[in-house]
Amino acid sequence: MKAASEMEASSQLHGLLQLRHPVLLAPMAGIAGGRLARAVSEAGGFGFIGGGYGDEQWLHEQLQLVDGVAFGVGFITWALHERPHLLAQAMDAGASAILLSFGDIRPFAKSVHAAGRVLVAQVQTVLQAREAEAEGAHILVAQGGEGGGHSGVRGTMALVPAVVDAVDVPVVAAGGIADGRGLAASLALGAQGVMCGTAFYAAEESLAHPDARRLLTLASGDDTTKSDLFDVARGLNWPAGPWGLRTLQNALTEQWAGASPEMLHAHKEELQATLTLARQSSDHRQAPIIAGEAADLVRHVLPAEVIVKQMLATAREALARLAPKPGG
Numbered sequence: 001m002k003a004a005s006e007m008e009a010s011s012q013l014h015g016l017l018q019l020r021h022p023v024l025l026a027p028m029a030g031i032a033g034g035r036l037a038r039a040v041s042e043a044g045g046f047g048f049i050g051g052g053y054g055d056e057q058w059l060h061e062q063l064q065l066v067d068g069v070a071f072g073v074g075f076i077t078w079a080l081h082e083r084p085h086l087l088a089q090a091m092d093a094g095a096s097a098i099l100l101s102f103g104d105i106r107p108f109a110k111s112v113h114a115a116g117r118v119l120v121a122q123v124q125t126v127l128q129a130r131e132a133e134a135e136g137a138h139i140l141v142a143q144g145g146e147g148g149g150h151s152g153v154r155g156t157m158a159l160v161p162a163v164v165d166a167v168d169v170p171v172v173a174a175g176g177i178a179d180g181r182g183l184a185a186s187l188a189l190g191a192q193g194v195m196c197g198t199a200f201y202a203a204e205e206s207l208a209h210p211d212a213r214r215l216l217t218l219a220s221g222d223d224t225t226k227s228d229l230f231d232v233a234r235g236l237n238w239p240a241g242p243w244g245l246r247t248l249q250n251a252l253t254e255q256w257a258g259a260s261p262e263m264l265h266a267h268k269e270e271l272q273a274t275l276t277l278a279r280q281s282s283d284h285r286q287a288p289i290i291a292g293e294a295a296d297l298v299r300h301v302l303p304a305e306v307i308v309k310q311m312l313a314t315a316r317e318a319l320a321r322l323a324p325k326p327g328g
């Protein structure tokens with residue numbers, strides 16, 4: 001059975017990232033630091049540090065924590081355009097893969113290739129997948145809108161096989177995958193692996209606030225919402241597009257539910273002041289918990305190694321259910 005053997009045996013993905021298990025840690029800005037990336041890589045997966053919007057000092061500190069394991073760094077591409085030197089900072093520190101999401105990867109593809117690193121592009125449509133392959137991406141992450149953080153509008157289930165059919169490079173599934181059933185389903189859809197954010201948000205090694213981790217373990221995907229609210233409140237200038245940040249609902253999202261981007265921008269100062277105060281007091285009734293629809297599947301704060309192991313064990317069980325029964 002191809003899917004079951006792909007989980008263990010060598011696929012292109014295994015070769016490119018030197019991993020034992022096809023589980024990637026998503027580069028969650030401010031949450032996936034060096035400790036978490038290291039723990040996922042040590043568990044046999046592959047950890048991406050969340051370079052996010054490009055805080056040089058933060059990145060420097062996190063890069064000190066991943067010595068001795070294979071790791072990558074992910075950037076929000078439009079923000080990297082404003083601080084392009086961070087790409088060299090990541091590669092000089094030993095990142096073997098660079099993941100770029102949300103924006104034009106062309107200006108960076110050459111440098112990543114020239115440094116002999118693996119270029120990973122996270123895409124939200126089939127068209128973007130074709131473009132990123134043409135621009136030299138070695139791996140594509142097909143991201144569905146169920147995921148935590150920013151995403152597009154397509155769902156993982158239909159997007160992944162469509163991207164697999166459209167390109168010749170290995171495809172990784174992301175968005176709504178937080179246990180072995182999701183891993184098994186992704187392999188069945190033709191992906192060679194999965195990339196998970198929400199599943200690792202509550203990991204012991206995550207940089208999320210302990211209250212936020214605990215609240216996630218009590219939440220459901222029913223409780224998530226997607227909006228521009230926290231981007232405006234954080235003063236981030238996301239380019240026009242079908243983005244939107246998926247978070248858990250809280251008092252602030254309820255207060256501003258249905259507000260147009262124009263209305264949010266009109267109240268920018270007020271929102272920024274509210275968020276600053278909320279962050280200072282770690283008040284998650286106002287500060288965001290960035291997580292996706294897979295929230296239902298995150299019930300405990302666990303070491304990343306246990307999360308990876310549980311995911312593999314459940315995936316094996318799920319795939320074994322597909323194997324022919326004796327006499328069947």
Ligand SMILES: Cc1cc2nc3c(=O)[nH]c(=O)nc-3n(C[C@H](O)[C@H](O)[C@H](O)COP(=O)(O)O)c2cc1C
Nearest residue numbers: 026028029101147148149175176196197198290292
């Ligand atoms: C807390 C959080 C922060 C994220 N930050 C980033 C980011 O900085 N860059 C990025 O490419 N993706 C980011 N993402 C999206 C992930 O790369 C990934 O697509 C998503 O987590 C997959 O869906 P899942 O959350 O259901 O696993 C973030 C996701 C979360 C949950």
